[in-house]
Amino acid sequence: MPTSSKPPSGPHRGGRPSSPPSGQGRGRPHHRPEKVAPDRTEPELGPDGLPQVSLLRRGVDRWQAGHPWIYRADLNGDPGLQGGEVVRVTDGRGWFIGKAFYSRQSKISLRWLSFDDVAVDEDFFRQRLLSAQALRQRALPGETTYRLVHGEADGIPGLVVDRYGDYLSVQFLVPATEQRKALIADLLEAQFKPRGIVNRSDVSVRNLEGLTPEKGLLRGELPQGPISFDEGMVRVRADLLDGQKTGAFLDQKENHIMAAQYAAGEALDCFSYVGGFALQLATRAQSVTAVEISDQASAQLRENAQANKLSNVNVVAANAFDFLRDAVDDGKKFDTIVLDPPSFAKNKDAFAAAVRGYKEINLRAMQLLRPGGHLITASCTYHVDEQAFEDMLASAAADAKRRMQIIERRGAGKDHPVLVNLRETRYLKCYVLRAM
Numbered sequence: 563m564p565t566s567s568k569p570p571s572g573p574h575r576g577g578r579p580s581s582p583p584s585g586q587g588r589g590r591p592h593h594r595p596e597k598v599a600p601d602r603t604e605p606e607l608g609p610d611g612l613p614q615v616s617l618l619r620r621g622v623d624r625w626q627a628g629h630p631w632i633y634r635a636d637l638n639g640d641p642g643l644q645g646g647e648v649v650r651v652t653d654g655r656g657w658f659i660g661k662a663f664y665s666r667q668s669k670i671s672l673r674w675l676s677f678d679d680v681a682v683d684e685d686f687f688r689q690r691l692l693s694a695q696a697l698r699q700r701a702l703p704g705e706t707t708y709r710l711v712h713g714e715a716d717g718i719p720g721l722v723v724d725r726y727g728d729y730l731s732v733q734f735l736v737p738a739t740e741q742r743k744a745l746i747a748d749l750l751e752a753q754f755k756p757r758g759i760v761n762r763s764d765v766s767v768r769n770l771e772g773l774t775p776e777k778g779l780l781r782g783e784l785p786q787g788p789i790s791f792d793e794g795m796v797r798v799r800a801d802l803l804d805g806q807k808t809g810a811f812l813d814q815k816e817n818h819i820m821a822a823q824y825a826a827g828e829a830l831d832c833f834s835y836v837g838g839f840a841l842q843l844a845t846r847a848q849s850v851t852a853v854e855i856s857d858q859a860s861a862q863l864r865e866n867a868q869a870n871k872l873s874n875v876n877v878v879a880a881n882a883f884d885f886l887r888d889a890v891d892d893g894k895k896f897d898t899i900v901l902d903p904p905s906f907a908k909n910k911d912a913f914a915a916a917v918r919g920y921k922e923i924n925l926r927a928m929q930l931l932r933p934g935g936h937l938i939t940a941s942c943t944y945h946v947d948e949q950a951f952e953d954m955l956a957s958a959a960a961d962a963k964r965r966m967q968i969i970e971r972r973g974a975g976k977d978h979p980v981l982v983n984l985r986e987t988r989y990l991k992c993y994v995l996r997a998m
């Protein structure tokens with residue numbers, strides 16, 4: 563195990579190495595294979611009584627390179643913990659390098675909380691929530707519907723909080739936040755005085771953490787029917803408990819409003835949900851065809867169109883892949899097209915299939931556009947990054963024999979900050995293209 567002659571000191575000092583330094587110089591290349599500690603039955607405790615988790619060299623390098631996740635293979639043995647603990651992270655010499663949430667079942671074992679030896683207590687989470695709120699007040703002044711906490715990107719891994727006016731919709735995605743539900747709900751109540759907090763932890767990623775998906779009312783009262791919120795000139799209604807995600811797709815909010823600017827003539831919105839894009843298109847276009855496979859979402863979209871007195875929206879409950887293919891076969895044309903499908907790849911292995919899926923719908927959309935028409939095309943698949951997405955668009959344009967211009971390269975709204983050291987937080991791409 564690499565050791566150093568320099569004694570641990572300063573604020574980063576942590577539990578001492580169990581064996582004294584052997585005199586091997588700092589920074590020397592480490593030729594000897596690392597000895598992996600035996601799996602523990604009793605967790606090792608640090609000076610503040612918190613369990614310690616020590617990393618192998620690769621894990622230390624990763625941590626020091628700023629990555630907020632450490633994988634199981636980079637731990638120095640099994641720390642013998644239950645999962646959900648706040649732990650002290652130590653390097654190969656036993657020196658403190660930070661604090662993290664520990665997960666036992668997930669491949670991601672550690673999620674960064676701090677580089678410093680601070681107490682991770684109620685006040686710690688209160689400060690993180692206040693900091694998250696400060697960003698939204700700065701970036702989105704006057705807004706009352708936004709993502710308040712975007713997990714690791716707001717320094718609280720495994721927690722998502724969406725605010726819909728007087729209601730909050732929350733996801734607890736890792737054991738550490740699941741076990742601190744009451745604390746987090748207390749803090750949210752104190753800070754926001756919401757009428758209700760809905761728990762929308764009914765997501766399959768919880769299975770990877772050994773948690774079962776669940777949903778229900780966490781605090782206060784449920785809204786009577788769907789809640790509503792404004793997006794530009796449009797009022798959107800969505801159901802917090804029975805809608806998709808936390809009720810709506812707030813990550814596209816700024817893109818919805820942007821889309822109105824490009825709307826003209828005959829417009830098509832595929833994968834519409836409750837109409838985030840379709841309603842905006844309808845404020846400017848002559849007609850909008852909205853294609854959505856879910857009957858429940860289609861019904862809500864019809865209601866939303868009516869409530870906004872947008873009688874030019876035609877909702878088609880259908881598979882968008884089939885709709886696009888048939889539209890091309892029938893020689894239909896549109897002036898504005900939006901594609902905002904669900905994620906096509908939950909893991910790396912599905913990358914090729916995801917790209918094929920994106921290419922199919924984008925190719926058809928390009929075939930359907932009139933000259934001068936706009937394509938607003940999104941992908942929320944993290945594994946398909948901007949480069950892969952643009953390559954796909956180039957290949958689709960070539961096959962469609964269309965010249966396409968990129969007008970805008972956009973992402974999620976400002977309430978979905980991207981952590982520079984965690985590419986996963988930059989998952990949403992939304993491009994505006996124009997057909998020449």
Ligand code: SAH
Binds near residue numbers: 834835836859880
């Ligand atoms: N555009 C929406 C969000 C879309 S989420 C917004 O901005 O608010 C993806 C939507 O696609 C979901 O509503 C889902 O029900 C729908 N969907 C999934 N597969 C589909 C398919 N094959 N055809 C049409 N809709 C589909």
